[in-house]
Amino acid sequence: MLLDPSPKYQRIKPVNLVDRQWPSRTIEHHPTWLSTDLRDGNQAIVKPMSIAQKLALFRILVERGFRQIEVAFPAASETEFGFVRTLIQNQEIPDGVAIQVITPARKDLILRSFEATRGAKHVLMQLYSSTAPVFRDVVYKNTNEDIIRMAAEHTAFARITAIQYSKEYGTEFQLVYAIEGFSQSDMDFVIKVCDAVKNAWDSHGPPTARPIIFNLPASVECGPANHYADQVEYIHKNLPNRDQCILSVHVHNDRGTAVAATEQALLAGAERVEGCLFGNGERTGNVDLVTVALNLYSQGVAPGLDFSRMDELVQFMTQVNGIPVHPRHPYAGELVYTAFSGGHQDGIRKGLHLMENSTVWAVPYLPLDPTDFGRVYEARINSQSGKGGAAYVLEQSLDIYLPRSMQMEVSKAVQLVSDSEGRELPADEICTIFSDLFDFHDSVGRKAVASTTGRVSLQSCEIHEETMDGVIVVDQKPLPFHTTIQSPAVIKTCLQTVNGLGLRFKLLEEEQRSSILGFTSLVHLEIQSKTGSHGNSWWGAGRAKQQPEATLRAAISAVNGLLSGKGIANAGVKC
Ligand SMILES: CC(=O)SCCNC(=O)CCNC(=O)[C@H](O)C(C)(C)COP(=O)(O)OP(=O)(O)OC[C@H]1O[C@@H](n2cnc3c(N)ncnc32)[C@H](O)[C@@H]1OP(=O)(O)O
Numbered sequence: 001m002l003l004d005p006s007p008k009y010q011r012i013k014p015v016n017l018v019d020r021q022w023p024s025r026t027i028e029h030h031p032t033w034l035s036t037d038l039r040d041g042n043q044a045i046v047k048p049m050s051i052a053q054k055l056a057l058f059r060i061l062v063e064r065g066f067r068q069i070e071v072a073f074p075a076a077s078e079t080e081f082g083f084v085r086t087l088i089q090n091q092e093i094p095d096g097v098a099i100q101v102i103t104p105a106r107k108d109l110i111l112r113s114f115e116a117t118r119g120a121k122h123v124l125m126q127l128y129s130s131t132a133p134v135f136r137d138v139v140y141k142n143t144n145e146d147i148i149r150m151a152a153e154h155t156a157f158a159r160i161t162a163i164q165y166s167k168e169y170g171t172e173f174q175l176v177y178a179i180e181g182f183s184q185s186d187m188d189f190v191i192k193v194c195d196a197v198k199n200a201w202d203s204h205g206p207p208t209a210r211p212i213i214f215n216l217p218a219s220v221e222c223g224p225a226n227h228y229a230d231q232v233e234y235i236h237k238n239l240p241n242r243d244q245c246i247l248s249v250h251v252h253n254d255r256g257t258a259v260a261a262t263e264q265a266l267l268a269g270a271e272r273v274e275g276c277l278f279g280n281g282e283r284t285g286n287v288d289l290v291t292v293a294l295n296l297y298s299q300g301v302a303p304g305l306d307f308s309r310m311d312e313l314v315q316f317m318t319q320v321n322g323i324p325v326h327p328r329h330p331y332a333g334e335l336v337y338t339a340f341s342g343g344h345q346d347g348i349r350k351g352l353h354l355m356e357n358s359t360v361w362a363v364p365y366l367p368l369d370p371t372d373f374g375r376v377y378e379a380r381i382n383s384q385s386g387k388g389g390a391a392y393v394l395e396q397s398l399d400i401y402l403p404r405s406m407q408m409e410v411s412k413a414v415q416l417v418s419d420s421e422g423r424e425l426p427a428d429e430i431c432t433i434f435s436d437l438f439d440f441h442d443s444v445g446r447k448a449v450a451s452t453t454g455r456v457s458l459q460s461c462e463i464h465e466e467t468m469d470g471v472i473v474v475d476q477k478p479l480p481f482h483t484t485i486q487s488p489a490v491i492k493t494c495l496q497t498v499n500g501l502g503l504r505f506k507l508l509e510e511e512q513r514s515s516i517l518g519f520t521s522l523v524h525l526e527i528q529s530k531t532g533s534h535g536n537s538w539w540g541a542g543r544a545k546q547q548p549e550a551t552l553r554a555a556i557s558a559v560n561g562l563l564s565g566k567g568i569a570n571a572g573v574k575c
């Protein structure tokens with residue numbers, strides 16, 4: 001790299017825009033979208049798509065809501081030409097969907113493009129030529145006058161050809177004129193070219209119902225997004241007959257600001273956006289239509305495109321383009337609805353709980369609801385995670401909702417493993433850690449059933465209408481019991497049964513919850529010394545089809561935990 005890059009790289013000269021309006025506007029409606037996945041996306045991949053692949057993608061684009069689709073560069077190859085023919089001959093283009101094809105301003109290629117579209121209903125015929133000095137001097141090696149003449153002549157040729165093909169095949173042709181290199185051009189010169197194009201189109205046939213679309217690309221994004229918006233606003237304000245034209249933008253992502261440039265251009269007066277799904281396309285790609293659309297969605301603006309089955313789309317596009325979607329890609333990446341860090345997990349979990357009673361999305365760290373796109377929020381647990389993350393995993397995996405002190409104990413145990421082993425802990429392992437820690441008895445038997453290794457276990461229990469009988473084994477000695485089924489009575493019976501151990505247990509708290517999985521009980525006991533002084537406390541967890549059994553299992557688990565030396569130091573000595 002150069003210490004001083006200024007002699008090599010010249011700064012783009014911003015347009016002199018007086019009384020700029022776009023910064024204080026907001027976007028209220030979605031633009032007209034055009035997907036160029038089958039053209040710009042396809043011209044920039046190692047193995048361009050086959051006709052079958054293009055057809056599958058075309059159907060997906062239609063299904064996801066695109067009404068304008070650039071399908072090919074027909075003059076490029078037999079495959080491109082053949083694809084357009086296939087679409088038309090097989091009647092693949094639904095009513096209301098317009099196909100776009102692109103051609104350079106060269107008569108033979110324009111003709112070939114018209115030939116490809118024979119018989120289609122509504123065709124957007126996109127011609128392109130450049131107004132940028134670097135193209136004029138390096139590629140065309142001509143003058144500004146030549147550029148204007150070239151644009152006008154080829155537009156006139158396209159108009160005459162369009163009239164002829166319309167007569168023969170009933171096709172409605174709409175002109176799209178792309179000013180290649182727009183953002184590197186002088187804006188007054190762009191206006192001259194656009195004006196010449198419009199005059200050529202209008203003067204070579206009767207008025208057309210569909211307005212000309214002027215496509216204003218950042219063919220190479222080489223200036224800041226705000227400069228691009230200024231350029232678009234300049235055209236918007238100064239183009240003659242502005243109300244008879246549509247302004248379209250087509251931004252590449254060379255500076256990584258294609259989305260910002262597109263959004264700002266919409267504020268500045270653009271009405272139509274061309275781009276690709278997930279930002280495919282030449283070099284750094286075209287603007288990502290998924291991001292632009294979902295940025296609107298996140299502001300409460302209906303985007304007119306459907307991304308509700310995001311993973312399917314990612315999978316399809318990855319396979320057809322041979323280019324993966326980055327795990328952190330906005331809205332679509334594998335990791336964008338995932339939190340590893342404790343603070344984020346805590347905020348998201350609290351937010352999701354509050355959303356159960358709210359309709360306005362307000363979840364910290366999650367700008368949108370992943371379920372809108374067929375995704376779910378994932379808390380993934382490593383050494384950066386806190387209690388909220390593990391608690392969320394248990395809620396999702398075991399349908400178990402822990403009080404704060406239990407969460408803290410689980411978190412300590414999880415942290416011990418994840419930090420010492422330097423790895424992520426999968427949900428199953430977290431369930432096992434929890435089950436082992438709190439001797440979780442799940443007699444419903446869904447997941448993670450801890451085997452009872454404690455001194456106390458439940459051998460049998462039978463629940464009648466009002467009472468419960470059974471046998472608790474204490475140090476291998478079976479002890480029958482009989483109790484009413486209310487929780488305090490059940491816990492009391494359990495504690496009386498284990499009295500023979502010579503220890504005193506006191507009930508501190510009990511929590512119950514029912515769901516389709518059964519009843520879940522959490523019992524918090526304190527162990528007390530013979531003199532009655534307070535010792536540590538510990539929780540037990542139990543689940544069963546009937547509440548009294550769940551409570552009994554939880555009480556036994558808590559006793560076992562305390563007997564094995566586990567304990568939260570509450571108020572006194574560790575027993
Ligand atoms: C910015 C964009 O993405 S535009 C789309 C670009 N996409 C593609 O190029 C994919 C398909 N392209 C092709 O199949 C071929 O390049 C073709 C059929 C268009 C032309 O092929 P060739 O005749 O072999 O020309 P080649 O590609 O080597 O060079 C381009 C020629 O077109 C000229 N040209 C470039 N842009 C334009 C234009 N907008 N209008 C007219 N001529 C142009 C160049 O000056 C050059 O002319 P030259 O041969 O007199 O120097």
Ligand SMILES: CC(C)C(=O)C(=O)O
Nearest residue numbers: 128178180181217219
């Ligand atoms: C020709 C236009 C549409 C284009 O693809 C570009 O300039 O990038």
